[in-house]
Amino acid sequence: MKFFIDTANLSEIAEAQALGVLDGVTTNPSLMAKEGITGSDNILKHYVAICDIVDGDVSAEVIATDYEGMVRQGEELASLHPQIVVKLPMIAAGIKACKYFSDKGIRTNLTLVFSVGQALLAAKAGATYVSPFLGRLDDICTDGMGLIAEIRQVYDNYDFETQILSASVRNTMHVINCAKIGSDVMTGPLSSITGLLKHPLTDSGLAQFLADYQKGN
Numbered sequence: 001m002k003f004f005i006d007t008a009n010l011s012e013i014a015e016a017q018a019l020g021v022l023d024g025v026t027t028n029p030s031l032m033a034k035e036g037i038t039g040s041d042n043i044l045k046h047y048v049a050i051c052d053i054v055d056g057d058v059s060a061e062v063i064a065t066d067y068e069g070m071v072r073q074g075e076e077l078a079s080l081h082p083q084i085v086v087k088l089p090m091i092a093a094g095i096k097a098c099k100y101f102s103d104k105g106i107r108t109n110l111t112l113v114f115s116v117g118q119a120l121l122a123a124k125a126g127a128t129y130v131s132p133f134l135g136r137l138d139d140i141c142t143d144g145m146g147l148i149a150e151i152r153q154v155y156d157n158y159d160f161e162t163q164i165l166s167a168s169v170r171n172t173m174h175v176i177n178c179a180k181i182g183s184d185v186m187t188g189p190l191s192s193i194t195g196l197l198k199h200p201l202t203d204s205g206l207a208q209f210l211a212d213y214q215k216g217n
Helices: 008-021 028-034 041-052 067-078 090-102 116-124 134-137 145-160 172-181 190-197 202-216
Strands: 003-004 024-026 057-061 083-090 106-111 127-133 163-166 184-186
Touching: 003 008, 008 041, 008 127, 024 184, 041 057, 041 067, 041 190, 057 106, 067 083, 083 090, 090 106, 090 116, 106 202, 116 127, 116 145, 127 145, 127 184, 127 202, 134 145, 134 172, 145 163, 145 172, 172 184, 184 190
Parallel strands: 003 024, 003 184, 024 057, 057 083, 083 106, 106 127, 127 163, 163 184
Antiparallel strands: none
């Protein structure tokens, strides 16, 4: 399973990259605003800065909600850097734009997916990634992990090449369960990745090893 980090914070991206397990980055307008990145030129420059840090794919989201606007903005984003994946909303215009980009060889990520039907449309349109938001479904007492499993089944039934990018990951158990189900990618905060390192027996065992070494040396 690929590990993406869901942030626009360059320091967090650099930390995850240095760990040696990072495969890509996802961003959105909310994450850009959180880092104080405003204005079209600054946002575009920030995407390039992210690409300069990470080795893998970087999802950059269009703001337009109409087909022509998505195509225009998506082409601009794709031209920034070879690692850019154009992120499109799961609406009719987004599906249409996805098909356009797919035919052009431009990679896409269909975002804000909350149903199997939406994921099926994304795959039919040739999306590179589909992003079901499992955490947001959990927030409204709906089984987000169940959605990932259903999409996995449908994609396997028909050998769709679209990768399931489990988004809105909140914690380490989300990561583990996504891996069990067969999600191709997970994207979440840095803590959802570094949290996998933690176990009290590792800490106590290391402390004991070091203590025993000090006694003998």
